[in-house]
Each structure stands twice: as structure tokens, then as C-alpha cells.
Amino acid sequence: MSVKQALLALLEQGPMYGYQLRSEFEQRTGGTWPLNVGQVYTTLARLERDGLVAGTGADDDGHLVYRLTDTGRGEVAAWFTTPVARTQPPRDELAIKLALAVTVPGVDVGRVIQQQRSATMTALQDYTRLKRGEGGNERADLAWGLVLESLVFAAEAEIRWLDHCESRLRRAAREEQARPATATAPTGQEAGR
Amino acid sequence: MSVKQALLALLEQGPMYGYQLRSEFEQRTGGTWPLNVGQVYTTLARLERDGLVAGTGADDDGHLVYRLTDTGRGEVAAWFTTPVARTQPPRDELAIKLALAVTVPGVDVGRVIQQQRSATMTALQDYTRLKRGEGGNERADLAWGLVLESLVFAAEAEIRWLDHCESRLRRAAREEQARPATATAPTGQEAGR
């Protein structure tokens, strides 16, 4: 969904051709979300079909340039003024994994958490190393800097959440041990319903 | 991608039929990520094709029950022991939006940030209200509690990031004003390359 919008937004800056759109996108996001060129072309085709962009033949260098239509310009404006919907957030694989790990028998939740934690920590270090390398050229790419920081914030939140899960599980285990005859069936499978 | 894994993980708990898989999933995630029943059936078909699950005729109640194969059980184990890859995180629509907002001319970035911020705050309040209502039945659904908290942590991180963006943009604007002849072309379109 967001590729469509991204291409439209980039075209707001001026007419561009497919390959150029990809590099502009990747420059601004620092290659965080690599964008397949093929998808750019197919997406452009769909956008043209839907009347949001229009191909304007070839330019002086022989590039097949696209420009925004008025409808397309409207779409861009709408995208920027509407906050992203949190009513149906994209599925969070980690959250799903942990939610299932605590319910499925025989899964060592602690291990799952620890492994994820260390993986995320590594990623976090990579991010900060990247940020160092980026220093100097001030507004060189503000956009890429912001993206990078969003990754950092997300990773930090993930770690905090993992720690929180760990302590909450420890607490649950303690209470479990105190009076074992509450909810979980201590004897085998409970699955057949 | 995560639906496949989720179904497999649920089947680790014991054989189940399609409709049941959906409700089990939605119970554990509190309906955060609604799962279309149709998708359950098509996914099950693919999983069977790939030899990860096996349909075992109808059970006593006439339900078409599926069970994990050994390969499937291996997949589940692998999923739980491998941390989620941060090398290619899913595209973050908000980050993309802001990254483009700061580069595309004529977009009021401040407004974009403020609107998103208030939307996220509202979501955050909804979450905490939900958490209140959930109180009491202790381990009633631990999984759903954890999912809810992951949403909270993510939303909080988002707000922090938005605030961070705001201040960073203000700083950039100040420096811009101090010596306006640096990078941005003050005269019209710079797009045509």
C-alpha cells in the first residue's frame, strides 16, 4: 500500500521516470526498505490506469517520464493530511510469536525472548554505528536521518517490551508455583476441547 | 507471512479445524489483527500442499481437522528459535510518510506530525482503557495482555519519535534561517535534475 503513495509523493517534486523514482526513494530511506524496480514499473502502470499519473512520452534523454494528474495531486495531499490508521495496524510478527509462545505447550518462552533481545540489541548497535558515519553533512539527508531514528526508537521500544514480558512471565510463574491448582491443567493435552 | 507460522504454532497445541484456528488466533490477539476465515482455509490448503500439515478427515463432530506433520513441527520449532529478521523490516508507512514530507516541497510537515501525534495519543488512551477493562482474571489471557502492551510500547515510541522529529526540524529551520545560502535552492522547482 505504501509504495503507491510514496511514488505519488515523489512525483509531487516533479516529473520522473521509473528508475529515478526508485533511486530517489532509496536515497531518502537509506536503503532501509529496498524497492524492487519491477514493482515501480507495475505500480506506475496501475497508477496510470487509475488516472493518478500520466506518462508523458520520452524526455530529451529518452526516459519515459511520468507526472502527477490533478487527481493524483489530490491523493498526495490526502495522504499527508490523514494520519496513518491504527485501527488495523500491520501484523507484528514478534508480538504474534510471543503471544503464541506463551500459549503453546513445550515452548521455552524465556529463550525466545532472550534470543530476540540480543538480536534487537545487535541491530540497535548497527543503527548507532550508521548514525556516527552519517555525521557531518548536516542536512545532507535529513529524511534518512529521521528514518534511521525511527528504527532506533522502534528497536528500543521492542527491547523495553521484551523486558516487560520477561518480568511479567516471571511474576506469573511465581504465582503459579504458589497455588498450582488454578487454571492450567497440569496433566497432558488440553487441546481436543 | 506470519499467518502461516501462526496457524502452524496453534496446531502444535493439537489438531484443529479451520474455523477453530481463526477463533483461537483472535482470542490470543484480542482481535487486534482480525484474521479472515477464507484466508485460513486457503493457507491450510497451501500448508497441506507443502507437506507441513495434513488433513485428517472429519472428526466426531464432522469438522475437517488438520494436524501438524513432522516437517511442520520442525517449522514451528525453527520459527520460535529464530529471532525475527530486522534486516528487512516491514515498510513503516509513517516513517516513509515523514521522510517524504520533509523532502517534497509545499508539505506542512509540522501539521503532519501534529495530526499523527494526536491520532496516536487517542489510540494510546483506547489501549489503556482496554487494559483497565481486562483487569481481574489474572492469567485469563496472558497472551492478549502482552499483545496489548506491545501496542502501547509501540505507540509510545511513535510519539517520542514524532516529538524528536519536531524538535529536530525546528533546529534545522533555525539554522536555515541563520545562513540561508547553503543547500536548498530558494528559487522554484529543482526537480528536473
Place this chain on the structure above:
DNA sequence: CGACACATGTAACACGTTACATGATTTG
């Protein structure tokens, strides 16, 4: 010349969403 980046596509496939069709069972 050979390797590599630029540039434009197409085909096949996986995944996801929405909507529709169909029938059994439950419940007010």
C-alpha cells in the same frame, strides 16, 4: 573487451482482502 550500472519491462508466484455462495445449528 568485459564488467557494471542504467533503464524498461514481463511472468510467475505468494500473500492478503473482500465478497459471495452454501448449508447446518443455535437461539431469541
Place this chain on the structure above:
DNA sequence: CAAATCATGTAACGTGTTACATGTGTCG
């Protein structure tokens, strides 16, 4: 009985990924 829920599917479409085909231009 009517409506809702349970239960199993199918079809159409949008989106995303991977891989391939093809040709031009540039640079060591």
C-alpha cells in the same frame, strides 16, 4: 420462525517478491 453464529469453501482482485529478458552507456 427469523436472525445470528458456526462452518467450509471459491473467485476476483490488489499488492509484493523474485527472477528473467533485453538493450544502452560507461569505465577500467
